[in-house]
Amino acid sequence: MAEDRQTEIRGAFDAAAADFAALGRYLWEPIGAAAVATADPRPGERVLDACCGTGASAIPSARLVGHDGLVDAVDMSGPMIDQLRRLSADLPQLRAHQADVTAWAAESYDVVQSALGIFFFPDMTAGTDHLISRARPGGRAVFTIWRGESMAAAGRHLGRAIAEITNTPPPAPRPPHLLDQVSQAGSYAAWLAERGLADVDVIVSEMALTMTPEVAWLVITGSGFRGALEKVPADKWDTVRELYLASLRDDGVTELDATTLIGSGRRAT
């Protein structure tokens, strides 16, 4: 069951990879930059960037650690890693690896970070504990997650569009997930402290994405929502797009909440 879910997530991101990079400048890159500002990698440091995607946090980190440092950027999606290798060709200190990071063996990193990745792990707590164990004692851990209902409106409107075209009821809400319990600043901080981190801090990074038709559609084709779209025959995608954009318009949605929580702490010595 957990393996099926992993395969489904990987399939969604494999398909989304090209548009993921295109959506990057609107969404992933500002979120990655905010996470990196918190992690603050310094020249010569070693960074593990888990669930790196096309490098929104791995690339700026590689620039900061410089040629004497190292960024191991890990993602389970091959097409994501291919895009990252293309985008980081001038950064030899960034090593891109296709792997399941919940089984990553190397350790003693100065910084372990993951932007918008830990909630995809089959067991979010065990996976995050594993990442923390990859930091050296005293090393920094920085994990970004969505706050509350961030991004949810896009999924709802896509669900309505797909239901209309496939003549099926709107999709049921997704099954309960730990993220539902820890997606506010206070509960997230408490959960991170339970992981054994010291000096836990959570920054609320407010963001609203302007939903031009181009960006609104990239949000679907260049993110995890791509998985739902892939279940619809490709010759119906133009109609899904029109119905989705009309649904957003009808509800007066011009902006999408993309607020994140940047949680940080130090691995206890």
Ligand SMILES: C[S@@+](CC[C@H](N)C(=O)[O-])C[C@H]1O[C@@H](n2cnc3c(N)ncnc32)[C@H](O)[C@@H]1O
């Ligand atoms: C929403 S994207 C975030 C990418 C990037 N950190 C960013 O902020 O742009 C989530 C990524 O996590 C990756 N992922 C999910 N579970 C993973 C795992 N167990 N090991 C490695 N990568 C994983 C997916 O393939 C996807 O590229």
